[in-house]
Amino acid sequence: MQFRNFKMVDYVVFGRGSFNQLDEILAPKRKSDAPMIFLVDHFFEGKALPSRIPLRGKDKIIFADVTLEPKTKQVDALAQQLKDEFGTVSGIIGIGGGSTMDLAKAVSLMMTNPGSSADYQGWDLVKQPGVYKAGIPTLSGTGAEVSRTTVLTGPTRKLGMNSDFTPFDQIVLDPELTADAPVNQRFYTGMDCYIHCIESLEGTFLNEFSKSYGEKALELCQDVFLKRDHWDATSDDKLMMASYAGGMSIAYSQVGVTHAVSYGLSYLLGTKHGIGNCIVMNHLEEYYPAGVDEFKRMVEKNNIDIPTGVCKGLTDEQFDIMINVSLGMKPLWENALGKDWETIMTREKLRALFERL
Numbered sequence: 001m002q003f004r005n006f007k008m009v010d011y012v013v014f015g016r017g018s019f020n021q022l023d024e025i026l027a028p029k030r031k032s033d034a035p036m037i038f039l040v041d042h043f044f045e046g047k048a049l050p051s052r053i054p055l056r057g058k059d060k061i062i063f064a065d066v067t068l069e070p071k072t073k074q075v076d077a078l079a080q081q082l083k084d085e086f087g088t089v090s091g092i093i094g095i096g097g098g099s100t101m102d103l104a105k106a107v108s109l110m111m112t113n114p115g116s117s118a119d120y121q122g123w124d125l126v127k128q129p130g131v132y133k134a135g136i137p138t139l140s141g142t143g144a145e146v147s148r149t150t151v152l153t154g155p156t157r158k159l160g161m162n163s164d165f166t167p168f169d170q171i172v173l174d175p176e177l178t179a180d181a182p183v184n185q186r187f188y189t190g191m192d193c194y195i196h197c198i199e200s201l202e203g204t205f206l207n208e209f210s211k212s213y214g215e216k217a218l219e220l221c222q223d224v225f226l227k228r229d230h231w232d233a234t235s236d237d238k239l240m241m242a243s244y245a246g247g248m249s250i251a252y253s254q255v256g257v258t259h260a261v262s263y264g265l266s267y268l269l270g271t272k273h274g275i276g277n278c279i280v281m282n283h284l285e286e287y288y289p290a291g292v293d294e295f296k297r298m299v300e301k302n303n304i305d306i307p308t309g310v311c312k313g314l315t316d317e318q319f320d321i322m323i324n325v326s327l328g329m330k331p332l333w334e335n336a337l338g339k340d341w342e343t344i345m346t347r348e349k350l351r352a353l354f355e356r357l
């Protein structure tokens, strides 16, 4: 097909307090006595949110350990645990940041697809729809709530299960759930959205669809991170919609240099996505001059520390691993630098960039 025909999220609820509607939303999706499984970010263990989850029958809350970003092994183990305990489930509801939402998407798919989630890292390898899945973000920025991927670190690579079966059936966008996010984390994840906008808007794959969403998301990010003089409920509302629109923007284009480089960092050093992107963006004046300048003003205004010197003391082999992972992200480089990207981003040039981080 010449034009991408992409699958989107089926149902969207937006509004402060909309989480309270979850019972009603899930009721028609329940299948006889098969439970709903609520995969909840471990940050909320012992907090008020779990007591607001509408548990019925054999429903279960599982706290997701997202100390590290999701791994194929973790997904496989969770799916196996649910199959052993319940046979089948009515649905998987992911409540948390990008890591928890990605886990929920992947576990839903692995309830019905054989083998390991590592077998499906790539594009359009998933064969069967998963079980019903809903995403409820508690951090804004990744766009994982709208994307057709779930990013997993597997035995040989960090790559998503990109497929038409991956998007959520339902998302519940309730900005109240992001209110307690720590300032640094909120910034790092928020910058993921800002960087999605810059990379989409500055990329060669841009079309009017991506541009419209990207420009709106960018305006919302500029508003919350530069223009408003303090953070409040409206800031949470705006950043949640920025994440949604930023995700829609890259759905029809691609990300770029920041993501390609930060995937290398993340694979070798385990650097988390949001902060990794910030570490890289800090040094990309050559590729995104206006974006980097504005990014630095946002860092300063919000009083955030961006780590430096993260590649100090690494060996040649380690640099090679990062370079290989990074250069493997071909569509990202093509979007950023055009069809001849391989003549522009040589291994030597990329090595020099990694050394500056």
Ligand code: NAD
Pocket (backbone or CB within 6 Å): 041, 042, 043, 066, 067, 069, 070, 096, 097, 098, 099, 100, 102, 138, 139, 140, 142, 143, 144, 145, 147, 148, 149, 150, 151, 177, 178, 179, 180, 181, 182, 185, 188, 189, 192, 272, 273, 274
């Ligand atoms: P995260 O989900 O990794 O969470 C970061 C930290 O914030 C965790 O310690 C978590 O416990 C905590 N947290 C979450 N909500 C909180 C809240 N309301 N208050 C306080 N703490 C809270 O962070 P993220 O930046 O949202 O997600 C990053 C992940 O998203 C990466 O794994 C990345 O690969 C993935 N990602 C996926 C897509 C996609 O399209 N699927 C896109 C971008 C990123």
Ligand code: ZN
Pocket (backbone or CB within 6 Å): 142, 192, 196, 259, 273
């Ligand atoms: Zn991202």
